[in-house]
Amino acid sequence: MIRVKRVYAPYEETDGLRILVDRLWPRGLTKEKAHVDLWMKEIAPSDSLRREFHHQSNRWEEFRKRYHRELAHKGDLVEKIRQIEREKGVVTLLFASRDEARNNAVALLQFLTSPE
16 A cells, blocks of 8 residues: 655654655755655656646646656666555655645655556
């Protein structure tokens, strides 16, 4: 099972292995408080795509499509997350965005769970 959660939300034992999937470290959060097991900044959207989207909800669909195209070229990183899920059972993708419905972790989850 792969889930998404805001990195600022309280840590829970049921989170399983926690993977931060943002390119930048969350503001004001220490590594201890974040409870991040793995930081996969390489799987985050490119800087140019991140800046273009800048969490504007009217650009969500375009962002998601373009990020999925980027993810198609990051097969080794995508497979690493799938492998961790197989080994650990539960993986929580962590993100810092305030928008809990439209962010790179949600788009990544959609990519991971879509039929290939």
